[in-house]
Each structure stands twice: as C-alpha cells, then as structure tokens.
C-alpha cells in the first residue's frame with residue numbers, strides 16, 4: 614500500500630467545526646439558530662440509524678434538529694402536507710426527505726414540493742438546473758463532500774481527467790457538474806460504457822458511485838491517480854462471527870491503494886463528509902434566508 618489515505622472522518626470533523634463556528638456567530642450577532650428537519654417515511658432500520666446520527670450531529674453543531682417519522686403507508690397527500698408546513702416554518706432552514714421512499718410515493722413529486730431554498734439535498738429540479746448552469750444553488754451533499762476532499766488534496770483540479778462511474782441524480786450527475794465547474798475534463802461512465810477498464814485507466818481522478826461492492830479493481834487505476842469511493846455496501850462477514858457484516862466500497866481497496874496516489878477508505882471516507890456537508894448546506898441556507906453573507910469554504 615502506497616497511497617495517501619484521505620481521512621474523511623478527520624476532514625468531516627474539521628468541516629463540522631467550521632459549521633459550529635458559523636452557527637455560533639449567527640447566534641451571537643443575529644440571535645438566529647439554523648434548523649434542519651429530516652422526514653423519514655417507513656421503518657428501514659439502516660435509515661433509522663443514519664437519521665439518528667444526523668440528528669445528533671445537528672445538535673452538536675448548535676442547530677435545531679427536527680425529525681418527522683411517518684408510517685410506511687403514509688399517503689402522498691399527508692407527506693406533502695408535512696413538507697408544506699416545514700416550507701412555511703421560519704425556524705426551519707433545511708428540509709431533507711430520506712430516500713428511497715416507499716414505492717407508492719412519487720419521489721420526484723415529493724422532492725419538487727420542497728422549497729428550493731430549503732432543499733439541503735440539492736435534489737429539487739430548480740437546484741439541479743442552477744448547478745448545471747453554474748449559478749448559485751444548493752449542492753448535493755455527497756458530491757460536495759467529494760469536491761471538498763479533492764480540492765483540499767490537490768489545490769486546483771484544472772485540466773485533470775476525471776471519470777465518474779455512475780450516472781445517478783444523487784451522485785454521478787451532480788459530481789460531474791462540480792468537476793466540470795472546477796475545469797476537469799469529465800467522463801461519465803456507467804453500466805453500458807464500452808471498455809470501462811480503459812476509460813478508468815485514463816483518469817487522474819476516479820469517482821466510483823455505482824453501488825456494486827468492490828467492482829473497481831486496482832489494475833483499472835492509473836498509477837498515482839486519486840480515487841474517491843462513494844460506495845457503501847454491506848456484505849456478510851461470517852469470519853467476524855455469525856450474522857456479522859462488513860462495509861466495503863465500490864473500489865477494491867487493497868489493490869487500488871497499492872497503485873493510487875490517494876484514496877478514500879470505506880468506512881471513514883465519503884460517508885462522514887456527506888453528513889458534514891448536510892450541516893454546511895443548512896448553515897448556507899440559513900444565511901441566504903436571512904440575507905447574510907455565506908460561510909467561506911463550505912460551498913461549491
């Protein structure tokens with residue numbers, strides 16, 4: 614193993630510290646407390662754990678945290694009514710509807726009912742359009758976290774060849790927009806891409822966001838390239854004991870770390886940055902809502 618390990622846990626703690634400073638300043642100078650509301654429909658156990666840890670970190674940086682837990686069979690009208698009340702609540706600056714939603718709910722419709730100014734996930738069509746045209750927007754948390762780590766490690770990304778594997782609206786597409794915004798030459802690869810190994814071998818920056826455990830082996834990586842592993846896949850790990858699991862990324866870590874210049878681990882890479890960026894976006898949304906200058910270093 615020769616790669617520099619980009620420690621997302623340490624970086625995320627630093628970002629949360631900056632958010633806490635900004636929240637402290639808002640309170641001291643303007644008596645404003647940013648508020649984040651998380652809406653969870655259904656009882657997916659993984660989502661519950663994740664929502665709990667978000668709530669804890671929200672409070673730790675000094676923000677107000679609100680959770681709405683709705684039954685799995687909640688009607689679309691009832692969910693839209695909850696979102697409407699949060700849109701109209703002046704103490705709430707950020708709204709996150711945990712995805713995926715149960716099948717009977719129209720995800721696009723629900724997301725697009727969030728006030729775009731409070732859309733801290735950056736999934737509303739108006740934020741997607743603003744990002745795509747280089748205008749000020751709310752930027753999706755996972756790609757924003759990846760961008761922060763890349764900028765921190767490289768300084769300028771200008772002229773670098775970046776390959777994003779995965780074309781989701783949540784990660785792949787906004788990641789590509791952000792890299793383009795930082796003047797990378799960007800390729801978006803996906804399940805139908807021809808000669809994927811050769812495409813990846815050209816890249817100075819590889820962002821893997823497909824959701825397939827360890828699908829990118831080290832021999833696809835150009836020596837010295839930077840590898841950002843967005844995947845969080847839970848595999849059975851009987852070697853750790855009955856019923857135990859382990860987390861792996863979309864990249865085969867050991868083989869990739871042997872050739873990469875820098876790499877993010879799983880866990881402890883992109884995941885913690887996603888939550889830190891959610892808090893950063895909530896602070897940004899609160900500043901914008903109050904006509905105040907935005908925090909530095911926490912936006913794209």
Ligand SMILES: Nc1nc(=O)c2c([nH]1)NC[C@@H]1CN(c3ccc(C(=O)N[C@@H](CCC(=O)O)C(=O)O)cc3)C=[N+]21
Nearest residue numbers: 709710711712713734845880881882883884885887888
């Ligand atoms: N509207 C919406 N926005 C989201 O941002 C969103 C969502 N829905 N639905 C679920 C996914 C998942 N997600 C994670 C964020 C952080 C970790 C994280 O911090 N993971 C730790 C490991 C945690 C563990 O041990 O399980 C790590 O990678 O180190 C994981 C998963 C955000 N999501």
Ligand SMILES: [Mg+2]
Nearest residue numbers: 779780803804
């Ligand atoms: Mg695909």
